[in-house]
C-alpha cells in the first residue's frame with residue numbers, strides 16, 4: 054500500500070462531496086426549512102389537489118364559491134389579475150386602495166369575483182381538508198440519498214430537521230494542519246494549527262460528540278475531529294474515512310471476516326457472505342423456516358427438512374403464521390397508539406399557539422391553556438398510559454408463553470400438543486384483547502372529541518349534558534330540542550373551530 | 559413559484575401517456591417549456607383531413623399566464639392571422655390557471671370547427687368570411703389541401 058495506487062495519504066483530508074439531488078434537504082443554516090413543495094407523495098387523490106399547481110394543497114384556502122387552492126397559488130393568481138386590472142386603469146384616477154395588500158380578482162375555476170381582504174370570500178379551508186392533505190403519505194426529501202422513511206406530510210419537517218440521517222449538515226470538525234505545510238509565517242513554532250471543516254456531509258456520518266466535562270477550548274476542538282480525515286483500515290490498510298467505513302467493511306474489505314450460520318465457517322469476508330450463503334444453501338445447508346421464532350435446526354438437505362417439518366417434529370413452524378399475525382396486530386396497534394398520541398399533541402399545540410383562535414374561536418387564551426393542561430394531564434394521559442401498559446402486557450404474555458415452550462421442545466409429543474392447543478386458545482384470547490384495545494382507542498377518540506366540544510360551550514351549558522355541549526353556543530337551543538340528531542357535519546360555519554377540531558379526530 | 563415546474567412535468571407526462579385524439583404535443587428536448595404541436599382539422603370543417611403544425615411555449619409565469627401558441631402551418635381562418643397568431647379569449651384575458659395545455663389545444667381545435675368572424679384578428683379574412691361565407695369556406699378548404707398536408 055504505497056502511493057502507487059494514487060490514494061490520498063493517511064492523515065490528510067478527503068474531499069468527498071455530498072451528493073445533492075434535486076430535492077434533497079441540507080440544513081446549512083439554523084433557519085433552513087424543508088420546502089414541502091418538493092415532496093414526493095406516496096399516495097394522493099385528485100380531490101385533494103390544487104387546480105393551479107396540481108399538487109396536494111399546501112395551506113389551503115377556500116373561496117366563497119366553494120373551491121379550494123393553496124394559499125400561495127391563489128394569492129399569486131390574484132396578484133397577477135390585480136396587476137393586470139390596475140394597469141388597464143392607470144389613466145383613471147389613482148385609487149387609494151393601492152398597497153393596502155388587498156387583491157381583487159376572480160376564482161380560476163368559475164370566475165366568481167374574489168376580494169382577498171374579505172374573510173367570507175377567501176378563508177381557511179375547514180380543518181378536515183387540511184388534515185387530510187397533511188396526513189397524505191410522503192417520502193423523505195432525502196429518499197434519493199437512501200432514506201427509506203415514509204410518513205405523514207406533517208411529520209416530514211420534524212423528520213428531516215431532527216431525525217433524518219441523510220440530511221446534509223456542515224461537518225464542523227476541526228482539521229489539524231501542520232503550519233509548516235502552510236505558508237511559512239516567520240517565528241511560527243511547529244505547533245499545529247486548526248481549521249474548521251465546512252464541507253456538507255450526511256448527518257448519519259457525524260459522530261455524537263463525546264461528552265467531556267472539561268470546558269477547555271482546545272480539548273473541545275479535539276473532540277470534533279473532522280470526519281473527512283483519511284486513516285488506514287485496521288484490517289486491510291486501505292485508506293478510508295469515517296464516511297466510507299461502514300460501506301468499506303460491508304462490501305469491500307477483504308479481511309472483515311464473519312461466520313456463516315449454515316456451515317459455521319468463520320472466515321467468510323462480509324463482502325462475500327450473501328454469495329457464500331447462497332452456495333451454502335445450494336450445497337444442502339438449510340435453515341428451518343421457523344428460525345425467526347427460535348428454531349435453530351440446521352440441516353443438509355431438503356429431505357431432512359421435510360422430515361423435520363413432518364410428524365410435528367417442529368412445533369414452532371406451525372406457530373409461525375400465528376406469530377406473524379399477532380406481531381402485525383401489535384405493530385398496528387402501537388402505530389395507531391403513537392399516531393393518536395401525536396395527533397393529540399398536535400391539536401394541543403395548535404390550540405396553544407392560537408392557531409385555532411384565529412378561526413373564530415372566542416375564548417380567552419388563559420382558558421385555552423387551562424383546558425389544554427387539564428386535557429393532557431388527567432384523563433387522556435391516563436388512557437394513553439393504560440394503552441401502553443396493555444401493549445406491554447400483551448408482549449410479555451407472548452414471551453411468557455413462547456419461551457418456556459421453546460425450552461420444552463424435548464419433552465413428550467402429547468405434552469406439546471396440549472400446549473399447542475392452549476396456545477391456540479390463548480391466541481384467540483389475545484385477539485379479543487386486541488379488539489378490546491381497539492375499542493378503548495376509539496372511546497378515547499370519542500372522549501377527546503367530546504371534551505373539545507365541551508370546551509367551547511358556555512359554562513352554563515356544560516352541565517346541560519352531551520347534546521347541549523355538542524351544539525355549541527349558537528345552536529344550543531336547537532340541539533337541546535333534538536340532541537341525538539346533531540351531527541358533527543351539520544354545525545354551521547359560524548362555529549367553525551369546533552367543527553374543525555372534531556373532524557380532525 | 560419554485561414548485562410550478564412540477565405541474566409542467568405532470569402535464570407533460572399526461573400528454574404523452576394519455577394523448578388527446580387528433581392532437582399531439584411533444585416537448586422539445588432542449589427546452590421542456592417548448593412544445594411541437596399538431597392538430598388535426600375537425601372532420602365537419604373545411605380544415606378536415608388537414609394536419610396543422612403549431613408551436614406552444616410556456617412562459618416563466620405559467621400557469622399564472624397563458625401559454626403562447628402560434629400556428630406554423632398557413633391557415634385561412636377569420637381568427638388566425640398571417641403570422642399564425644390566434645384570437646382566442648382563453649389565451650388572453652380569460653386565461654385561468656385551472657386551464658391546462660390540453661384544454662388550450664382542445665379550444666383551438668374547437669375554434670377550427672367553429673370560426674367566429676365577428677371577433678376577428680386577421681381582418682381581411684374575416685371580411686371575406688362575412689361577405690361570402692361559401693366562398694371563404696372554399697378557400698379554407700383549398701389552403702388546407704395545399705399547406706396542411708399530412709406528413
Ligand SMILES: [Zn+2]
Nearest residue numbers: 118120160163
Ligand atoms: Zn370558484
Ligand SMILES: [Zn+2]
Nearest residue numbers: 103106123126
Ligand atoms: Zn396549489
Ligand SMILES: [Zn+2]
Nearest residue numbers: 193200202217
Ligand atoms: Zn429521511
Ligand SMILES: [Zn+2]
Nearest residue numbers: 224250279281
Ligand atoms: Zn470534515
Ligand SMILES: [Zn+2]
Nearest residue numbers: 286288289306
Ligand atoms: Zn479494510
Ligand SMILES: [Zn+2]
Nearest residue numbers: 313315316333
Ligand atoms: Zn456456509
Ligand SMILES: [Zn+2]
Nearest residue numbers: 341348350367
Ligand atoms: Zn424447525
